[in-house]
Amino acid sequence: MKEVFLNTDFASDRGLAFGHGVFETMRFKNFDIPLKNKHFKRLKKGASLLNINLIDHGLEQYLADIMEKLKAKQISSGVLKLIITAGSSDSGYACPPNLEPNFFFKVRSCLLYTSPSPRDQRGSRIAACGFKKKWGGG
Secondary structure (H helix, E strand, O other): OOOOOOOOOHHHEHHHHHOOEEEEEEEEEOOEOOOHHHHHHHHHHHHHHOOOOOOOOOHHHHHHHHHHHHHHOOOOOEEEEEEEEOOEOOOOOOOOOOOOOEEEEEEEEOOOOOOOOHHHHHOOOOOOOOOOOOOOOO
């Protein structure tokens, strides 16, 4: 399924022009996102750090609307990528206040393993590696 919700002009979207946005890639199973609260927490934290106002923009409702579209297309399990950009503006690098964020999503249906895993409850952890490789001549 390829579907994009657009409330923006691509040429003026700050996420596309300057990388001013956040994204989360979420597994869903049986029309449910098992770690939804953790994903939302990361989205909100990242948006806050980038001064993207998500407070009144119905993130929960937007996700519910996506799930309804998936139900209509009978896609019960897969991967959902949600992208939220700072919004659209023609002001170059300067970011005007009170922009309306833009929401995009992409869905990939796929078969998921059905056996329960402890990771289903706690998620995955990542860390930055302290090892640096010297390039060229060494």
